[in-house]
Amino acid sequence: MHIDKELVKKVANLSNLILDDDETDRFTKEMGDVLGYAEQLNEIDVSDVEPTDQVTGLSNVFREDIVIDYPADKKQKLIHTAPKLENGYIVVPKVV
Numbered sequence: 001m002h003i004d005k006e007l008v009k010k011v012a013n014l015s016n017l018i019l020d021d022d023e024t025d026r027f028t029k030e031m032g033d034v035l036g037y038a039e040q041l042n043e044i045d046v047s048d049v050e051p052t053d054q055v056t057g058l059s060n061v062f063r064e065d066i067v068i069d070y071p072a073d074k075k076q077k078l079i080h081t082a083p084k085l086e087n088g089y090i091v092v093p094k095v096v
Contacts, residue, residue: 002032003028003032004028005024005025005028007028008024008027008028008031009024011031012024012027
């Protein structure tokens, strides 16, 4: 892939970076070098390499999912102490 100053300026703009002319020249060369190095990886024959999803040999440890049935009065007390309810459910902030 050919890297030119216009591409570097576009990437800098998307990244909210302000580059002067010297920085634009420097990053044009550096981005070209990085992508050139990454292109070398396409030349490596990996047809005999088995896919790896992790390399540590560790595995997840799961606990048994146990449902604890609390008395109705405790459930109601817990639900009524929640800061926000909707249709009998506790509303929590969205986590993205």
